[in-house]
Amino acid sequence: MYDKKQLCEKITSIYPDIGQCGIDIDVDFDNKERAWVVRLVKDSHKLSHYLDLPEADDCMDGKKCVSLGLEIAQLRKNVEGKQF
Template sequence: MYTANQLCEKIISIYPEIGECGIDINVEYNKMENTWMVHLKKGSHKLDHFLETIDADSCMEGKKCISLGLEIAQLMKNIKGEQF
């Protein structure tokens, strides 16, 4: 098993455009749902993502977190759209 901080660091290593743990991204385990909760924030944009344990395991193995990656891409698109 791994900690929330280890998962956070791994997500940032895969998606470096996110930012820093505890500032732009926060990860916590939801025992009731048996999933990881990933909270992303950039400026006024916020995103909460349920990361299934199997996807989190895949991330920790160095593979892409597909569902999270799609959410991050959408968040970054929204942020860039606001900059114009």
């Protein structure tokens, strides 16, 4: 098993340009949803993403966090002013 610090560090190792744990990215477990909540902040843009347990396990096993990666890409576009 892993804790929020380990998951946050793994996410930032996969996506190093998103920021630092505790500053630009925060991770907490939501008992009600039974999922990890990943909160990203970049400038005035904020994003919350629910990472279900199987995907979080994949991230920890060194695989890409696919749905989180898509959210990060969208956040980047919003920050850069490039909307779909």
